[in-house]
Amino acid sequence: MNRIKLTRLVRERSQKEIALTVGVAQPTVSAWENGKKSPSLENLKKLAQIYDVSMDYLAGVSEDPLLVCSPITVPQSKISSIEALELMEEMQQRINEVLARAKEEGK
Numbered sequence: 706m707n708r709i710k711l712t713r714l715v716r717e718r719s720q721k722e723i724a725l726t727v728g729v730a731q732p733t734v735s736a737w738e739n740g741k742k743s744p745s746l747e748n749l750k751k752l753a754q755i756y757d758v759s760m761d762y763l764a765g766v767s768e769d770p771l772l773v774c775s776p777i778t779v780p781q782s783k784i785s786s787i788e789a790l791e792l793m794e795e796m797q798q799r800i801n802e803v804l805a806r807a808k809e810e811g812k
Contacts, residue, residue, distance in 0.1 A: 708763050710738035712756045714803045715796070727751045 713723060713734075720738070724731040727748055736742040744752060753760045761767035 707738050707740060708765060709734075709744070709752060711800075711803060711807070712752075712758060712763065713738070714807075715799050716756055718755075723752070723755065726755055 713720070720734040721731045724734045727734070728751075729748065733742065737744050749760050749763060753763055756763070759767055759769075762769060
């Protein structure tokens, strides 16, 4: 599955919402997700910022979906290591759920 689509599904965002945020038409987002078109560098940067992942991840260069392109803005004193680990585990679980759904839909 295309990483742009996978990341959108994990973040529970609609194509229409992403299109409005990026400033493109919804069919353009669909074309990116279906591999018919590639986003421009500027739009890839916007997507990475929206999804809080790196451009490298969206482009398939990095395998780490948790690699963020912007620093965490929550002060360390506000979040414990355990809370951070729980958040990472929750994200991994959501990714696994989306992958399982995609696998089922592909059958």
